Amino acid sequence: MYDDEDLADIREAREEWETESRDPAVDAHGERKERFATVSNLEIDDLYTPEDVADLDYEEDLGFPGEEPYTRGPYPTMYRGRTWTMRQFAGFGTAEETNERFHYLIENGQTGLSTAFDMPSLMGKDSDDPLSDGEVGKEGVAVDTLRDMEILFDGIDVGEVSTSFTINPSAPVIFAMYVALADRKGVPREQLRGTFQNDMLKEFIAQKEWVIPPEPSLDLVTDTVEFAIDETPGIYPISVSGYHIREAGSTAIQELAFTLADGFAYVEDAAERGMVADVVAPQLSFFFNSHNSIFEEVAKFRAARRVYANVMDEWYGAEADAAKRLKFHTQTAGQSLTAQQPLNNIVRVTIQALAGVLGGTQSLHTNSFDEALALPGEEAVRVALRTQQIIAEESGAADSVDPLAGSFMVESLTDEVEEKTMAYLEEIREMGDGSVRDGVLEGIEQGYFHREIQEASYEYQERVEEGEEVVVGVNKYAVEDDPDTDLLHVDEETQERQLARLAEVKAERDDEAVEAALDSLDEAIENGENVMPVLVDAVKTYATMGEIMDVFERHYGAYREKIGLAS
Template sequence: MYDPDELEAIREAKDEWEEETYGPTVDRFGEREDAFETDTEGQPIDPLYTPDDVADLEYEEDLGFPGEEPFTRGVYSTMHRGRLWTMRQYAGMGTASETNERFHYLIEEGSSGLSMAFDLPTQMGYDSDAAMAEGEVGRSGVAIDTLDDFERVFEGIPLDEVSTSMTINAPAAVLLAMYVAIGDQQGVPREQLRGTIQNDIMKEYIARNLYIYPPEPSMRLITDVFEFCAAETPNFNTISISGYHIREAGSTAAQEVAFTLGNGIEYVEAAVDAGLDVEEFAPQLSFFFNAHNDIFEEAAKFRAARRLWAKIMQERFDAESSKAKQLKFHTQTGGSTLTAQQIENNVVRVAYQALAAVLGGTQSLHTNGKDEALALPTEQSVRTALRTQQILAHESGAADTIDPLAGSYYVESLTDGIEERAVSIIESVDERGGMLPAVESQWVQREIQDVAFERQREIEEGERIIVGVNEYESDEDPEIDLEEVDPERENEQRERLEAVKDERDSEAVEEALEAIREAANAEENLLPYMVEAVKRYATVQEICDVLREEFGEYQPGSAL
């Protein structure tokens, strides 16, 4: 992209600058004692970048134009000039009725997308009356036992007017079936349903441990969702392949990209092996990334991920259409970066992280509440988090031009560096037979744990400054208004569940559950049977228990 003679002239001019201007200044006054390197990668940061640092960059091959391959500059031609990113706020407030209230509040405050958090029992496929659920009902999100709960959650919310993201994985197919059933109740054509189901079981084995079934049947459930949605709900994203939790577990930016795209490769291979057409299901894949504090590293990460995925889809899977090669992604600001000390500082952290996501070209964004290191966010902190996005959209200018950091010698160098390291990690995964064997052998987990351990050591020894934690500390202990879950809500949820069980047609439920069992054994797509079962008010656990009996439960080894 650059003339060799001009590059040589720039090199000579930079050498002269270092010798005559920069060097003497450093000798006389010195520089800060900080380690000048990127936040997670530890990539050394030079004092100055020039075209020589991106001398190998080929514009059309490496950058191109927005909406065109390799999508480095964005998956849509207008990006945020055409339509702002979807502003999602994560909500799940104990009971279905409380969640419904929060959803209506967010819509009134200008949120353009709903994001649904579920409590731990629901995420593990247990009902609120299960012994395993005691003390956890409604704590980390909303408790969902039957379609009755979904009816309460979406009361007064037309599903043809909102986009809904559901953070659910092991029982994702069951919750998707409920969403489809609610759409049917409202008379919304299935092709008009919009949203995303996380449905990413691989990262559960890697980072969160909220799995139910072994990998093979879990992959079958995922491909069943792919097939069902391609035919029934073409505007619904069938999976949110999540690097977010990988980063929360302590990975570097390059590991986040590599392991996330590695999981993506695993899902695409499973779908192809199941006989699905890449051109049909790949456009419904979506990704979910974290945004941390290093603005330039994070923006470069998003750009590198888009470019690398386009190459993977073309080279590994012979994808032909642009839509099948696009990496569309949601971003959430970094929960692990929030501190319990001086929580007001978290407002600033979230704002910078949101800026990085927008500069990197995100399709939707969730901004964390300042108090989420301590509890579910209060209504006030949720409003501040949403206002952060709105100020960014309407006052900062960050959304006024497409890929505003493109051409920065520094950012392009970071983009290349992250992609190179991600490719190297993916090659190591391939050498181990792919992500499933790499995860089952605990290799992926150990790679992340090593980074997380080193980062914690740096914090404890003061090598990495966390404002308000190990530097600029305060003795003040201000009063904090935290969201609390009333313990009585657990009893109320169990009573509602008992009432639903008493009122439903138990014989019809048993028939629907038996149909799921037969479909599981016959290798049929399970989604139509699940939709019918939830319409008869079968519970989440009843459906999951059928599959537990047929598929077994995953028992992991310990990380070495």
């Protein structure tokens, strides 16, 4: 973008500035610290100039919003047309309690629902399973049967609202329940809109929630993709999730690289069933974390779109714009929230949300200030939602399509993130002998991802312990007595109420129909058929989550992670 003569002049001028202005100021007053770096430990220079982006090709690397390589955004007008979808994670106790929270959020201006499930539901266990005791409704809503789903969405038009479901091993069952609910309500399946997280590769890499081993888990995910393409085109059957990789302690670059690798693995697995990239890729959505280093996060989001567009084109032969246009949801960093001085979290969340907006996210969840202590209370949820609304309506951040484009610092960081991300992707591809999917599976088997994340997490914590990384209110500016915060408590009677409903459903349902449906599922698995149509039929008989997941576990066995892997 600059010719050699211009760059030489800028270089000379910079050297003069360093000698005459910067160095005397540093000698006289020093700097705040010896080294400046992002949360991920990318070093930040004191000044960026055109020299730092000398190799930038405007058309190839930036282009225009809504056009390849989508660095500047997936759509031409971005938030000038409409703002991002505002989603607040909601789910606790019974379906009735979460339904009440859904209505509260909609009344306060939320534009999309986001559902959190309790641990038994996440792990495919029923509330009356001995392993569920004490966990029912504690960290999300309990869903055992279609009856719970019917109550969860009582008074909500599922043909109008977009709903996100944060669930993984048992995601196909919840997907089937949502489709069955629409059928019961008379809503055409093609009208359903929303996203199922359903990213099992990420589970084996970072979040560690699973039932069956990686390869059959991947097959089951591909079943949902195939079903969604045919039956529910408005639903994203996978949200390829870097969020949990980052929460496990990865760097921003590891988050991006491992997430994109998972996405490409799903594309490759679908290709084995004859689904081409131009059909599969538009059904994928992505989910990223937004942490405190605002410019690193913006660079990560911009690099994500560019890497994805280029790889889908060059490695997978994608031709359709929709197959090369990466779209993503963002959530602010739960890992960054502190139990100490919890109101400080409002500021952290604001910075992280702003990074998501400046980076061009399609939907956004802002964490509540009390989440380091408990599930979010109503006031905390409202403040989190208002944070998004103030950014959208008052800050001006949504007025320009790509407001930080052309910043020497941001463009330089974007290039650096892209380069390091591609190095990881090539390494993973090499592990799979040319297949990203096989590389991801091999990396899971060998503990590669675990080691990479563990090392990054250790190094970050070491910087915190040494005071190099400041956490306000924790290792600096701490106070002895924090103000009391009103917290949400899930009462112990929640489990009793859920168990009573489950017992009632089991007493009223047709046991022969349930048994026949489970036999049909068993047969579909045995024959290698897509199980989703059978799952929809099964949940309509009020077969339970646990009964269905037990069928899969009998076929494939329970997965046990290898431990103590050598580096």
